[in-house]
Amino acid sequence: MVREANVKQAAAEKQLKEAQGKIDVLQAEVAALKTLLSTSPTSPSKDSQPGGKIPFKKGHARNKSTSSAMGASSLDLSVVQPIVKKSKEIDPTLYNEFKAWREDPLMARTCPFLERIYQEDICPCLAFPKRELADAVLEAVENNTLSIEPAGLQPARFVKASAVECGGSKKCALSGQTKNCKHRIKLGDSSNYYYISPCCRYRITSVCNFFTYIRYIHQGLVKQQDVEQMFWEIMQLRKEMSRAKLGFFKDDL
Numbered sequence: 658m659v660r661e662a663n664v665k666q667a668a669a670e671k672q673l674k675e676a677q678g679k680i681d682v683l684q685a686e687v688a689a690l691k692t693l694l695s696t697s698p699t700s701p702s703k704d705s706q707p708g709g710k711i712p713f714k715k716g717h718a719r720n721k722s723t724s725s726a727m728g729a730s731s732l733d734l735s736v737v738q739p740i741v742k743k744s745k746e747i748d749p750t751l752y753n754e755f756k757a758w759r760e761d762p763l764m765a766r767t768c769p770f771l772e773r774i775y776q777e778d779i780c781p782c783l784a785f786p787k788r789e790l791a792d793a794v795l796e797a798v799e800n801n802t803l804s805i806e807p808a809g810l811q812p813a814r815f816v817k818a819s820a821v822e823c824g825g826s827k828k829c830a831l832s833g834q835t836k837n838c839k840h841r842i843k844l845g846d847s848s849n850y851y852y853i854s855p856c857c858r859y860r861i862t863s864v865c866n867f868f869t870y871i872r873y874i875h876q877g878l879v880k881q882q883d884v885e886q887m888f889w890e891i892m893q894l895r896k897e898m899s900r901a902k903l904g905f906f907k908d909d910l
Contacts, residue, residue: 785831859906
């Protein structure tokens with residue numbers, strides 16, 4: 658019992674010291690605030706320093722965590738950041754289009770669900786300056802006949818052909834710009850390879866990921882998710898396409 662009482666007494670003394678320290682800090686900040694309010698820009702007080710700095714007495718340094726807990730009056734509101742909560746809300750039009758497609762998951766562009774995504778995400782994402790090749794890439798993605806591989810894996814016999822078509826081993830075939838092209842693509846059964854930049858590769862793969870998922874739904878392979886989970890997965894894939902078409906991409910080093 659005596660030991661328990663001693664432990665409680667020590668804890669109480671520790672809390673008392675902490676409380677006194679908080680009071681000291683708060684009193685120092687109140688004093689500084691009064692000095693600041695009583696000081697005008699044209700007539701600085703004797704206690705103020707050049708540049709409007711208010712001195713704190715030694716041993717009364719500002720403690721941000723303590724002052725935040727003691728009240729809003731001691732906060733610098735210019736640096737307070739709002740708390741942002743990530744939220745999401747189903748768009749009824751998009752959701753209804755997806756549910757209608759889910760009942761009869763056709764891969765035709767003409768259905769409202771896919772038609773919207775083609776217009777808003779897929780076509781803009783694959784709209785490259787080299788228009789003819791871009792159209793061929795989209796067709797290969799739709800037919801699931803496009804292949805992407807690291808550029809360093811090609812045999813020597815393909816290097817010259819690719820270099821001639823692309824104007825050099827570092828010229829992207831889709832953008833026409835000289836970039837550090839780490840990958841190349843092949844369309845269908847063609848023997849031609851095209852060097853592509855990391856950004857173009859990410860734009861293509863983001864579209865491929867979308868098609869892969871809706872093919873799984875079309876083939877009845879997505880069985881563990883309900884309709885709402887499928888919908889949000891679709892929205893996440895659309896988000897990736899939107900980011901890619903704006904130039905944001907993940908570069909594999």
